[in-house]
Amino acid sequence: MWAVDNPIIVRELRVxxxxxxxxxxxAAYVGVLSVVLLLGYWQASQxxxxxxxxxxxQLMFAWxxxxxxxxxxxxxxxxxxxxxxxxxxxxxxxNLFASSMSTSRLFxxxxxxxxxxxxxxxxxxxxxMALCYLLGGVSxxxxxxxxxxxxxACLVLSAIGLGCSLHCRNTILAxxxxxxxxxxxxxxxxxxxAGTAALGAVSPLVASSADDGGIRLVxxxxxxxxxIAFLTLDFSVCRARLLRDGLVSWRPRLWLxxxxxxxxxxxxxxxxxxxxxLAVLLGILLALLLVSGDDGTEPRRRVLWWQFWxxxxxxxxxxxxxxxxxxxxxxxxxxxLDDHPLAFGACTLAVLxxxxxxxxxxxxxxxxxxxxxxxxxAVCVGTLLISASTVAQELMSPWEGFNKEAAWAFSLAQxxxxxxxxxxxxxxxxxxxxxxxR
Amino acid sequence: MLDLVNLTKRYHDLTAVDHLNLHLAPGEIFGxxxxxxxxxxxxxxxxxxLLRPTEGDALVDGVSVVAKPEQVRSLIGYMPDNFGxxxxxxxxxxxxxxxxAYRIPREQRSSLIGDVLALTDLRIKRDAFVxxxxxxxxxxxxxxxxxxxxxPLLLLDEPASGLDPRARIEMxxxxxxxxxxxxxxxxxxxxxxxxxxxxxxxxxIEAGRLVASGSVEEIIQQxxxxxxxxxxxxxxxxxxxxxxxxxxxVRDVVVDADxxxxxxxxxxxxxxxxxxxxxLLDDGVRVVQAMESASDLEGLFMxxxxxxxx
Numbered sequence: 030m031w032a033v034d035n036p037i038i039v040r041e042l043r044v045x046x047x048x049x050x051x052x053x054x055x056a057a058y059v060g061v062l063s064v065v066l067l068l069g070y071w072q073a074s075q076x077x078x079x080x081x082x083x084x085x086x087q088l089m090f091a092w093x094x095x096x097x098x099x100x101x102x103x104x105x106x107x108x109x110x111x112x113x114x115x116x117x118x119x120x121x122x123x124n125l126f127a128s129s130m131s132t133s134r135l136f137x138x139x140x141x142x143x144x145x146x147x148x149x150x151x152x153x154x155x156x157x158m159a160l161c162y163l164l165g166g167v168s169x170x171x172x173x174x175x176x177x178x179x180x181x182a183c184l185v186l187s188a189i190g191l192g193c194s195l196h197c198r199n200t201i202l203a204x205x206x207x208x209x210x211x212x213x214x215x216x217x218x219x220x221x222x223a224g225t226a227a228l229g230a231v232s233p234l235v236a237s238s239a240d241d242g243g244i245r246l247v248x249x250x251x252x253x254x255x256x257i258a259f260l261t262l263d264f265s266v267c268r269a270r271l272l273r274d275g276l277v278s279w280r281p282r283l284w285l286x287x288x289x290x291x292x293x294x295x296x297x298x299x300x301x302x303x304x305x306x307l308a309v310l311l312g313i314l315l316a317l318l319l320v321s322g323d324d325g326t327e328p329r330r331r332v333l334w335w336q337f338w339x340x341x342x343x344x345x346x347x348x349x350x351x352x353x354x355x356x357x358x359x360x361x362x363x364x365x366l367d368d369h370p371l372a373f374g375a376c377t378l379a380v381l382x383x384x385x386x387x388x389x390x391x392x393x394x395x396x397x398x399x400x401x402x403x404x405x406x407a408v409c410v411g412t413l414l415i416s417a418s419t420v421a422q423e424l425m426s427p428w429e430g431f432n433k434e435a436a437w438a439f440s441l442a443q444x445x446x447x448x449x450x451x452x453x454x455x456x457x458x459x460x461x462x463x464x465x466x467r
Numbered sequence: 468m469l470d471l472v473n474l475t476k477r478y479h480d481l482t483a484v485d486h487l488n489l490h491l492a493p494g495e496i497f498g499x500x501x502x503x504x505x506x507x508x509x510x511x512x513x514x515x516x517l518l519r520p521t522e523g524d525a526l527v528d529g530v531s532v533v534a535k536p537e538q539v540r541s542l543i544g545y546m547p548d549n550f551g552x553x554x555x556x557x558x559x560x561x562x563x564x565x566x567x568a569y570r571i572p573r574e575q576r577s578s579l580i581g582d583v584l585a586l587t588d589l590r591i592k593r594d595a596f597v598x599x600x601x602x603x604x605x606x607x608x609x610x611x612x613x614x615x616x617x618x619p620l621l622l623l624d625e626p627a628s629g630l631d632p633r634a635r636i637e638m639x640x641x642x643x644x645x646x647x648x649x650x651x652x653x654x655x656x657x658x659x660x661x662x663x664x665x666x667x668x669x670x671x672i673e674a675g676r677l678v679a680s681g682s683v684e685e686i687i688q689q690x691x692x693x694x695x696x697x698x699x700x701x702x703x704x705x706x707x708x709x710x711x712x713x714x715x716x717v718r719d720v721v722v723d724a725d726x727x728x729x730x731x732x733x734x735x736x737x738x739x740x741x742x743x744x745x746x747l748l749d750d751g752v753r754v755v756q757a758m759e760s761a762s763d764l765e766g767l768f769m770x771x772x773x774x775x776x777x
Contacts, residue, residue, distance in 0.1 A: 030612065036567035044555045073667040120551035127515045128568040131537065272535050275519045 036130070037138030038145070039450050043147055058100060058150050062157050065096040086164030096173045097154055098182070098233040102215060106207035109143035109190025114200045132270045137190065140262055143187040151180065174230065174247035181254035182218075186211055188261035195265050195272075218254075237303060260284050386402035434453065468651040469514070470619055473523030476509050476675075483509040485675035486523065491653065491668075493619070498666035499655035506675040507655040508548055510752030514653070515545040526622055534569045541569065548624040548655075552605055554598035558589060561597050562612060569616040587641060603634030607641065608639040614645075620734055621645065623654040639665065684736065684743045694739060696731045696759055703752035704729065710750050714743065 045051055069092030073085045125135065158175075161167050188205045197203040218232040230250040263284065292455040468489040473771055476484040484506040491497050501507050513517040516536035525532045527542045544685045553561060559580055566576045584590045587607040592600060600608060606626060615620060626642070627635045632758050642665060645652065656662050662669060670680035700707060706723060711717045716739060719732040733743065740757070747754055 034567060034573065040553070040556065040560070040564055043560060046551075047555060061511040119553075120547070120549055121516075121553060123512075123517055123547045124545075124550060124565070124609075126517055127540060127543070128546075128565060129537070129541045129570055129616070130568040147709070274516070276532070431527065 035134060035138040035141070037135065038141050040329065041142035041145055048231070051146065054104075055148075055150065055153055057155055058104075059157070061100060062093060062096060062154050065092055066157055066160070070091065084166055086161045087166035089164065090158065090167045090171070090175075093154075093158060093236055094179075097151075097158075097175075098179060101151075101179060101183055101233060102186065102211055104195075105143070105147050105186035106151070106190045106211050107204055108146060109139075109187040110194050110204040110207040112143055112198045113194040114203045115194075117198045118200060126273055132273055133266050136262060136266045136269065139191055140187050142185065143190065145182055147183045147187070148180070151176065152182070170244060172246075177247055177251050177371050178230055179233050181251045181258065185214065185254055185261060188258045188265065192261055192265040192268075195269055205282065220360040339354035351455050388456035468495070468528055469653065471510075471523070471528040472525070474510065474513060474520055474525050475522035476506075476513060477521040477698075482675050483742055484513070484520075484742075487672075487675075487677055489670065490679065491651055491657065492647050493651055494724050495653045495668060496654065496666045499653060499672065500662065500663035501655075501672035501758040505672045507563075507672055508539055508624055509675075510656060510672070511622050513654065514622055515547075516540055516541060517545075517769065528652060541616060542618055542620055544616070546613050546621070546623045546626055547610050548628065550609055552597045552608065554596070557594055557596055558600070559585070559593050559607065560610060562615060565612045565617050571616060583614050586614065586644070588610040589639070598714035601634070603630050603637065606634070606638060607631060610638075611640065619651060621652045621654075623652065625655055627656060645706060653701045694759060695733075696732065696733065696743070696757060697746075698729045698731065698754055699756035700727055700729060701753045703750070706773075707747065707752055708752060710747060711743075714746070 066089055069089040073088040113122070116125060128224070144434060158172055162169070162172055162174075189210045190203070192430075193206040193210060194200075194203045197206055215232065219234060222230065222232040230246045231253055374396075469489070471489040473485040474484055474489075475482065476492060480532075487506075489497075489721055499507050499510070507617060509518060513520050514527070514532060516532050516539050520533060524534075527539045530538045530542060532539045544689050548606065553564070556564065562580045562583065563576055566579060567573075571579060580593075581590070584593055589604060589607055589609055589611060592604065597605070597608065606629075610623075610626065613623075623642075626721055627638045630638060641656070642652070646665070654662065654666070668682050669686070671678050671686070698707070704724060704727060708720045708722055711720045711731055714733070716733045716735040718734060719730075721730040723729070731743070733739070735743070
């Protein structure tokens with residue numbers, strides 16, 4: 030009900046098809062796809078052996094899916110980039126922000142409203158795709174896979190457009206920023222798809238590589254893409270909550286820490302000996318974490334980018350904790366956390382715990398310098414705990430038959446301890462209105 | 468209903484609102500007066516949770532705009548100074564949009580929209596597109612929007628700005644109607660005559676500071692300013708100045724012999740006007756009309772403020 034009874038979605042449903050603009054856009058979309066289909070047919074017909082082998086449908090499908098991906102990359106940012114900035118320009122944003130509508134409901138509505146018309150366009154293109162299916166050589170899995178990846182990619186593109194619209198209060202600027210970001214996203218996903226077999230279908234342009242039997246490939250690509258869409262949207266929601274309510278959110282930092290740990294885990298499993306690659310990954314993650322230190326405590330322009338501790342005291346322990354983990358994982362290669370997956374959970378909670386402790390200290394101290402001192406102490410304790418636990422697990426390894434259970438039990442106990450401390454700290458933070466505006 | 472406690476807003480070196488303190492009782496109609504750039508809109512935006520105070524707080528029915536802005540939003544109805552409307556929707560769709568935004572149950576919306584349209588005299592325009600409405604109608608539509616969730620406090624920022632005289636009168640009548648519903652209203656306007664006969668109290672803001680607040684009577688007393696009484700006299704005009712000069716409260720007397728009128732500036736209260744008139748009548752001066760100057764609030768405003776902006 031919360032999702033359906035959203036005034037922004039209802040308004041989009043009422044208004045979108047009024048006037049001729051939407052119809053012209055649909056006509057142009059189908060027209061371009063038809064031309065591409067004809068070009069694909071012409072190109073395929075130049076190769077009689079392909080027609081004989083039943084590859085005609087496959088070739089036309091490849092052309093169509095790439096064209097559709099390109100059209101989406103062109104249209105979706107343009108549709109989404111005005112979501113907030115146009116409200117600002119038309120002076121309707123004040124009325125919206127002064128209403129009781131929550132920020133997450135507002136952004137969810139904007140995302141769905143931007144995506145609804147795109148969904149309509151994708152549906153319009155379906156008969157052309159079905160034609161390729163009828164010609165043979167294209168499986169239903171492949172057809173649905175392309176659509177699944179492209180629909181989820183549309184959510185990412187809409188979320189990018191929304192984010193740019195929130196940051197740039199000028200629609201032209203927001204649209205430009207959206208296109209630049211979308212180009213970066215397409216290049217990134219295409220590179221990932223080319224370099225990583227497991228994420229071969231992640232790019233909206235090469236989604237057709239999800240061949241028959243590639244359900245797993247499609248599922249991974251869709252999951253990955255939806256996660257990016259969610260993170261992008263939630264970053265905007267948190268930013269808007271900061272602007273609108275002055276509420277500092279811990280979520281961006283939590284997502285980044287989760288992504289960081291996820292990538293570290295994946296990288297460690299994928300290529301345990303690839304220390305330089307891991308170091309680069311960690312560097313990127315740490316840089317992201319550094320940038321994420323904007324919690325609105327001070328206007329960003331007044332603080333230099335490298336003074337992350339001035340943005341948010343908890344950024345410092347997170348930074349140091351991740352750096353420590355990086356050194357432990359990549360540098361020494363002593364700790365074999367693959368054997369003890371629960372230890373990853375423990376590490377995640379440890380990082381969160383340190384962040385929570387620091388934030389609580391910061392609130393309790395009320396001044397920056399004591400908080401920094403306590404933060405450093407907390408980081409040292411947290412790091413020592415992590416190191417001690419991993420070393421303890423290593424020490425247990427010589428005992429055959431005892432190693433596995435003991436390590437799991439140790440990790441579990443450690444995780445529970447951290448979880449308990451985190452919960453207590455979060456409760457204290459809530460009690461002391463840490464999340465309330467300052 | 469509304470308490471402002473040291474409410475302050477600073478933009479770098481500029482202090483737009485400087486430690487504003489105010490208390491509004493339920494049902495009070497407070498007129499916010501000040502020159503352009505004095506900080507009226509900034510104050511109202513802070514109350515509407517659209518701007519965050521640099522310092523201090525404001526409590527709406529005991530709820531802080533700083534700590535719980537999301538709760539405050541359901542307690543206020545905010546009508547901005549410059550606002551836009553979604554042109555591509557119909558009047559009822561526009562109101563339905565905000566009814567949904569204020570989480571009014573779907574089954575109640577239709578009758579509620581009918582009620583606010585009747586109140587704002589827009590029932591005939593229910594199915595018209597918003598872009599077809601005149602400026603005055605759009606203002607009334609925006610006011611209808613602010614009334615949807617029946618907020619106890621209305622924040623109206625220049626509701627009559629940009630309207631022609633007829634639309635302005637219609638808006639004033641509408642606001643008088645709202646006054647009868649018992650809502651607390653904070654209204655800012657630069658057209659002072661609009662507020663004079665409408666507000667129970669007024670506040671004069673200049674350079675971000677509240678220089679005077681209270682009823683017009685109280686402000687006159689607080690500031691030691693005078694009120695102007697205009698008299699129409701048919702006989703004994705030559706004696707008026709002599710008689711009035713002897714009264715301690717009278718500051719100035721200007722006689723217009725051709726028009727048969729006399730303007731008296733005096734620092735008394737309303738009751739003193741009766742004494743003043745009795746004295747004139749006893750002296751054989753035939754006073755046929757006595758009225759306080761209609762532009763009293765304007766005069767008051769001009770004398771209290773010094774033309775400074777924040």
